[in-house]
Amino acid sequence: MSANTKLTPAIPRLNRSAVLLALATLITLGVGEQGLGGRAIMALLLGLALFKGRLIVLDFMGLRRTAPLWRRLVLGWLVLQALVIALAYRISSS
Amino acid sequence: MDTPAHTSPHNTAPPGDLAVWIFILAELLAFGVFFAAYAFTRARHVALFDAMQQTLDRHTGALNTLLLIGGSWCVARAVEAVERDRSPTGFRWLLGALACGAGFVLVKGSEYLAAFSAGINLSTNTFYMFYLSLTFFHFMHVLLGLVVLAILAWQTRAGVYGPTRSHGLNGLESGAAYWHMVDLVWIVLFPLVYVMH
Numbered sequence: 001m002s003a004n005t006k007l008t009p010a011i012p013r014l015n016r017s018a019v020l021l022a023l024a025t026l027i028t029l030g031v032g033e034q035g036l037g038g039r040a041i042m043a044l045l046l047g048l049a050l051f052k053g054r055l056i057v058l059d060f061m062g063l064r065r066t067a068p069l070w071r072r073l074v075l076g077w078l079v080l081q082a083l084v085i086a087l088a089y090r091i092s093s094s
Numbered sequence: 095m096d097t098p099a100h101t102s103p104h105n106t107a108p109p110g111d112l113a114v115w116i117f118i119l120a121e122l123l124a125f126g127v128f129f130a131a132y133a134f135t136r137a138r139h140v141a142l143f144d145a146m147q148q149t150l151d152r153h154t155g156a157l158n159t160l161l162l163i164g165g166s167w168c169v170a171r172a173v174e175a176v177e178r179d180r181s182p183t184g185f186r187w188l189l190g191a192l193a194c195g196a197g198f199v200l201v202k203g204s205e206y207l208a209a210f211s212a213g214i215n216l217s218t219n220t221f222y223m224f225y226l227s228l229t230f231f232h233f234m235h236v237l238l239g240l241v242v243l244a245i246l247a248w249q250t251r252a253g254v255y256g257p258t259r260s261h262g263l264n265g266l267e268s269g270a271a272y273w274h275m276v277d278l279v280w281i282v283l284f285p286l287v288y289v290m291h
Contacts, residue, residue: 011174018167022160025284029156032289045285052281060170061274062109062267070108070115074278077122081129081282088133089290092140 110268146221165194188247
């Protein structure tokens with residue numbers, strides 16, 4: 001796929017994504033260290049995972065500028081994971 | 095700010111080889127089934143999973159997350175450098191990615207060593223069966239990723255990849271996509287196994 005050799009985001013975007021990913025990881029760790037639980041915390045943690053995954057998919061994987069199908073497939077996997085995990089945790093708390 | 099190259103229309107295939115992306119989607123599906131199995135099994139053993147989760151070291155889990163993120167960042171920067179025909183810079187970024195990946199292996203390996211030393215194994219209980227098998231499945235992907243990165247670094251140093259080379263960036267982009275997939279999977283695994291209860 002030689003037509004794809006110019007898809008990598010510019011350096012500032014890559015750097016910004018790396019910083020945001022690290023910050024989101026530290027927030028996740030902070031929530032874990034507080035021993036917090038419940039639906040709201042689960043939603044926060046899944047939201048952080050979705051946010052981080054989106055940055056990896058769009059910026060690091062370089063799918064921001066590809067055909068929508070590829071973005072939807074990979075991001076769709078991510079959203080599906082979050083929904084399945086949320087459903088399982090809802091069952092366990094009901 | 096985007097480079098001018100990013101003004102191209104959104105109708106392109108993903109970076110790298112199509113076969114690698116099919117492989118990546120298959121891997122994501124496999125991990126997805128694993129995650130769902132963990133989550134729904136936990137729903138039937140909430141007390142056990144919550145208690146056992148407290149025995150894990152969240153700090154090493156977070157450190158490993160940062161190492162994988164750092165590795166992915168280095169790989170992305172390497173691809174960006176080689177795109178600009180700066181193979182020596184790309185090689186150095188790939189060395190950085192290799193260092194991050196090796197760090198992950200060391201940290202995760204020490205976690206396994208501590209668990210095995212404490213007599214923990216796959217048959218200890220349902221939680222540890224999932225924890226060990228799920229994280230080891232991912233661990234094997236990291237090891238494969240390190241082999242891929244080492245080959246990419248060697249070839250990048252040799253100037254195999256570049257916009258004016260016959261190989262283009264296909265091999266580099268394919269290996270990079272695989273490494274990012276390994277990172278993406280851990281992004282879900284870390285909160286699910288180490289934090290959420």
